[in-house]
Amino acid sequence: MKTDMKKHIYKYDVIRIVLTVLVVIGHANYYNAGNAYGGIYIADQLSAAGIADTVFHGFVEQIKQLIYTFHMPAFFALSGTLFYGQMKSERFSSAVEVIKNKATRLIVPFVLVYLFWNTPVKIVSGYYSKSTNIWKDILMQMLIPTNMYLWYLEALFFDFVLAYLL
Template sequence: MRQNNRIIVLDQLKGLGILFMIIGHIEFAECINKYIYSFHMPLFFVVSGYVYKKSTLKFEKYIKRQAKLLLVPYLVCGIFFSIIFYLSGHSFNVEKVFRNFVFPNKYPFDWCGAIWFLMAIFIVKIIFEAINRIRIAGVRNFILIFLIASGWVIAYKRMKLPLCIDTALIALGLYLIGYLCRLGSCVITERLKRGNEVYFFLAICFGISMLCFANETVNMRENQYGNLGLFYLSGLAGIISWLLIFYIADRKKNIFLKKLVFLSDNSIVYMELNQFIIAIFNVLVLARFESLAIQTLLKLIEVIFTVGIIAVIAKTLGKNSKLKIIVGK
């Protein structure tokens, strides 16, 4: 499942996360959202931790590189939608604009709310890289445990910190789990090669993932996790469940999974634009119908429409070398 040093199943998993993000933002039903939100964003942090490798760059250059990949799209997207917001008739307020960047996802950032992830993963990567450069293992471990524990306390207190630091501290634990899973991946892979054991593991993990319904709805964007133990347990079980499903499907050469790689490759574009496209569709189409059956059908169409429209935009941006920076390329 490797291609050009990429682990394709992880790309497929990230693509699924993007698809679930769109479905979650369209809001089919509370139970569907509760299941999706329990693992679809944690998935990105776990996968990022899994593929982490200590950088050979000087720390300052590493920060600049990550800023170019993550913060430039964050700023460009935020500025773009702020301009649209105020051009649409809202009064201009410098203080509000500043607060929208420091405390992401507040009004008017609901149009591009998913970009909170770019700020959070930037903070996580910088923290993890900095800690990993400390030579004394005991000091590294102490700092990691302290920061992750601090994240738990902040989440318990329902505190909201600037620059997604509150979310980043929780995500740091997920990132670390992904990193540790990479160290044991060879053992896991060998176990899966033994045939039908994969179906047994899938059943166990899927059952554990259902614990999300015993918890309140998770929203990493708002630093809301309910019971943190259930959040980690059900979230990780949900991720592993879909990883095993992809492992089985890959052995059967499922064509659909190949399409998910495109969503993964263009994940930043989808995070930047999906809620804006959804908002337009809701106003122009969905709001015209009150029937639940018709709305459900239209929401299915909305998923396909959103994926398709952004795919066209992503391909267009990808062909323009000057615009690639907008999507972190």
């Protein structure tokens, strides 16, 4: 039995905003971002040019390390809490309905952002400099999203489906 009655909990919005700001702070502090496909190595270029790191960057790096100890587990906990509320209110009547809903909300944005933002930025910036087959590497990063910020959407999709099935 589905119920259309929604109870909005504003403290969850505040938690989401704070966690989002922490993610931005953490990701904005990367000087090097590389993997087997290539990368961007700003710190290496600064060092090669004889430019020392700033005190501010070192301070923010320490904050980033702290943020990384909890921000993604906190996002998963918040998402799980909200999903539990949906399950409790019988929002979904079948696994197929969960898959359709979560694919529309998570996988479609993942694919669109990856193809039309992430990929062009990486190609233009020379990220795939070590790649012998860029399109194969792009597909592999979409299927197994390592060292990229969009991994969360795929992981959350599979977590929701698994949680429903269990």
